[in-house]
Amino acid sequence: xxxxxxxxxxxxxxxxxxxxxxxxxxxxxxxxxxxxxxxxxxxxxxxxxxxxxxxxxxxxxxxxxxxxxxxxxxxxxxxxxxxxxxxxxxxxxxxxxxxxxxxxxxxxxxxxxxxxxxxxxxxxxxxxxxxxxxxxxxxxxxxxxxxxxxxxxxxxxxxxxxxxxxxxxxxxxxxxxxxxxxxxxxxxxxxxxxxxxxxxxxxxxxxxxxxxxxxxxxxxxxxxxxxxxxxxxxxxxxxxxxxxxxxxxxxxxxxxxxxxxxxxxxxxxxxxxxxxxxxxxxxxxxxxxxxxxxxxxxxxxxxxxxxxxxxxxxxxxxxxxxxxxxxxxxxxxxx
Amino acid sequence: xxxxxxxxxxxxxxxxxxxxxxxxxxxxxxxxxxxxxxxxxxxxxxxxxxxxxxxxxxxxxxxxxxxxxxxxxxxxxxxxxxxxxxxxxxxxxxxxxxxxxxxxxxxxxxxxxxxxxxxxxxxxxxxxxxxxxxxxxxxxxxxxxxxxxxxxxxxxxxxxxxxxxxxxxxxxxxxxxxxxxxxxxxxxxxxxxxxxxxxxxxxxxxxxxxxxxxxxxxxxxxxxxxxxxxxxxxxxxxxxxxxxxxxxxxxxxxxxxxxxxxxxxxxxxxxxxxxxxxxxxxxxxxxxxxxxxxxxxxxxxxxxxx
Numbered sequence: 001x002x003x004x005x006x007x008x009x010x011x012x013x014x015x016x017x018x019x020x021x022x023x024x025x026x027x028x029x030x031x032x033x034x035x036x037x038x039x040x041x042x043x044x045x046x047x048x049x050x051x052x053x054x055x056x057x058x059x060x061x062x063x064x065x066x067x068x069x070x071x072x073x074x075x076x077x078x079x080x081x082x083x084x085x086x087x088x089x090x091x092x093x094x095x096x097x098x099x100x101x102x103x104x105x106x107x108x109x110x111x112x113x114x115x116x117x118x119x120x121x122x123x124x125x126x127x128x129x130x131x132x133x134x135x136x137x138x139x140x141x142x143x144x145x146x147x148x149x150x151x152x153x154x155x156x157x158x159x160x161x162x163x164x165x166x167x168x169x170x171x172x173x174x175x176x177x178x179x180x181x182x183x184x185x186x187x188x189x190x191x192x193x194x195x196x197x198x199x200x201x202x203x204x205x206x207x208x209x210x211x212x213x214x215x216x217x218x219x220x221x222x223x224x225x226x227x228x229x230x231x232x233x234x235x236x237x238x239x240x241x242x243x244x245x246x247x248x249x250x251x252x253x254x255x256x257x258x259x260x261x262x263x264x265x266x267x268x269x270x271x272x273x274x275x276x277x278x279x280x281x282x283x284x285x286x287x288x289x290x291x292x293x294x295x296x297x298x299x300x301x302x303x304x305x306x307x308x309x310x311x312x313x314x315x316x317x318x319x320x321x322x323x324x325x326x327x328x329x330x331x332x333x334x335x
Numbered sequence: 336x337x338x339x340x341x342x343x344x345x346x347x348x349x350x351x352x353x354x355x356x357x358x359x360x361x362x363x364x365x366x367x368x369x370x371x372x373x374x375x376x377x378x379x380x381x382x383x384x385x386x387x388x389x390x391x392x393x394x395x396x397x398x399x400x401x402x403x404x405x406x407x408x409x410x411x412x413x414x415x416x417x418x419x420x421x422x423x424x425x426x427x428x429x430x431x432x433x434x435x436x437x438x439x440x441x442x443x444x445x446x447x448x449x450x451x452x453x454x455x456x457x458x459x460x461x462x463x464x465x466x467x468x469x470x471x472x473x474x475x476x477x478x479x480x481x482x483x484x485x486x487x488x489x490x491x492x493x494x495x496x497x498x499x500x501x502x503x504x505x506x507x508x509x510x511x512x513x514x515x516x517x518x519x520x521x522x523x524x525x526x527x528x529x530x531x532x533x534x535x536x537x538x539x540x541x542x543x544x545x546x547x548x549x550x551x552x553x554x555x556x557x558x559x560x561x562x563x564x565x566x567x568x569x570x571x572x573x574x575x576x577x578x579x580x581x582x583x584x585x586x587x588x589x590x591x592x593x594x595x596x597x598x599x600x601x602x603x604x605x606x607x608x609x610x611x612x613x614x615x616x617x618x619x620x621x622x623x624x625x626x627x628x629x630x631x632x633x634x635x636x637x638x639x640x641x
Contacts, residue, residue: 182516184516255581
């Protein structure tokens with residue numbers, strides 16, 4: 001007879017017949033091997049003991065398999081590399097999560113560099129907030145790049161806006177997101193209809209809130225993000241966000257049984273435009289330039305949404321027309 | 336399309352026993368004593384079994400319950416009161432068996448219970464296995480509840496509608512159970528944690544198998560009031576469940592045929608006067624469920640910003 005009282009989450013560590021990690025870090029990767037190696041180096045330097053987490057890299061159909069380039073990490077990380085046909089980061093994250101054995105899933109991207117106490121903070125936080133969706137903070141690692149700076153400003157502004165409106169849903173980016181594995185699957189994982197790197201996180205966060213699950217912002221768990229842009233790629237990215245945004249909003253309206261998309265309050269949009277003016281002090285990108293780029297990004301987003309509205313991709317639009325009674329098996333992650 | 340490019344660096348698993356039986360209990364000393372007595376008499380795959388009794392914050396268990404007997408290692412785990420789902424997770428965490436078998440203190444497994452699960456899990460090591468539960472109480476309420484549970488289990492047979500097993504008669508590999516995320520304890524699925532686990536299990540594409548020969552006798556006494564309350568509570572759990580399924584873009588849809596067939600199933604239990612009684616009580620169960628569902632749906636709408 002050995003009575004022992006068990007705290008909810010940390011008990012994973014205390015008594016296991018089989019060694020199991022507490023956290024599974026899932027990283028979708030496509031071709032960018034040098035960046036991915038930098039990300040894995042940061043994971044090898046985590047303060048969380050090595051046997052408490054595993055890393056699963058999902059090679060999303062890179063032209064050359066990336067596993068051979070990661071051989072050296074086998075000694076410093078519990079690393080699994082899975083390879084699948086190209087299907088976009090949402091599908092790659094689902095595939096990686098299928099190989100996860102931790103009770104907590106943590107997502108980041110191959111162009112990200114987690115700080116060394118990232119996982120330690122996430123584990124501590126989920127212990128205090130069981131069942132929550134945790135969003136960590138994202139910092140821009142390219143302060144000289146005006147495009148990366150502008151994107152970061154928009155992300156920060158959206159995070160700030162939702163933080164001031166705790167009753168509404170949240171947006172946490174997949175660059176720094178953690179949640180219980182069970183709930184990830186209960187919601188069918190990321191929707192694989194988002195085949196580009198846009199919208200799947202927004203969609204997931206919206207569905208999380210609709211399911212009645214709680215979320216928590218964990219700014220102490222930080223990930224650095226290094227995504228350089230040219231003017232063209234910057235435009236394309238925000239145009240893509242616009243297209244994805246409309247899909248997400250249509251999905252939300254469909255699940256509510258309404259045909260009309262709800263917009264954010266007007267202050268949301270004015271905040272985005274005012275944000276660079278208020279928050280670029282000390283930045284290496286001038287205030288004027290940042291404002292111009294944020295304005296440009298919002299134009300791209302609006303045009304992207306318009307493009308999606310006029311000429312939507314086949315497949316998902318058909319579902320939207322069917323309304324709530326549409327085929328329900330379509331987005332199932334597995335089958 | 337998946338290939339495992341690198342193997343995991345974990346050490347090979349070592350198991351003390353083939354099966355750990357997990358039994359959560361709360362303030363039912365007579366039941367847990369009888370349940371453990373029944374477990375001591377069953378056939379033991381692998382020679383020795385482990386029985387993990389999880390005392391969910393109740394008073395001390397009867398003395399002698401945890402004495403080891405021939406081929407049975409009995410362990411008692413204490414936890415602060417957190418409900419049966421959390422207690423089952425605790426038991427799974429503490430278990431030393433390769434496979435877990437879940438049952439309740441008001442259940443009496445038949446001698447061949449674990450042997451049947453053992454064969455099923457050897458054939459399909461990654462499957463969630465659900466056994467057959469029989470009502471062992473002479474009460475129309477208990478009988479109707481069991482008939483309805485049987486019907487729901489046969490209706491959700493792992494096909495397009497998904498899978499449903501009750502948590503008082505389940506077996507699964509410990510590794511697979513933990514990998515699937517255990518029972519979700521932090522969400523108020525009132526009495527619906529088995530439904531939630533089975534649904535998540537199918538959504539993940541994991542296999543499941545019905546094992547008719549894994550038999551448990553259920554001795555849960557029900558009065559009319561408790562019968563209505565039980566189904567009302569299931570309805571409340573159903574509301575939370577529906578909300579999650581809608582958010583997962585897999586809305587719950589039950590065809591009208593479901594209700595007609597459930598009544599036919601109740602009638603077939605024993606055609607005649609008793610059958611008519613079961614049909615009437617099944618209708619009462621559906622009405623109680625619907626009331627619970629509506630009540631909880633309204634409450635959820637009021638309490639959420641969505």
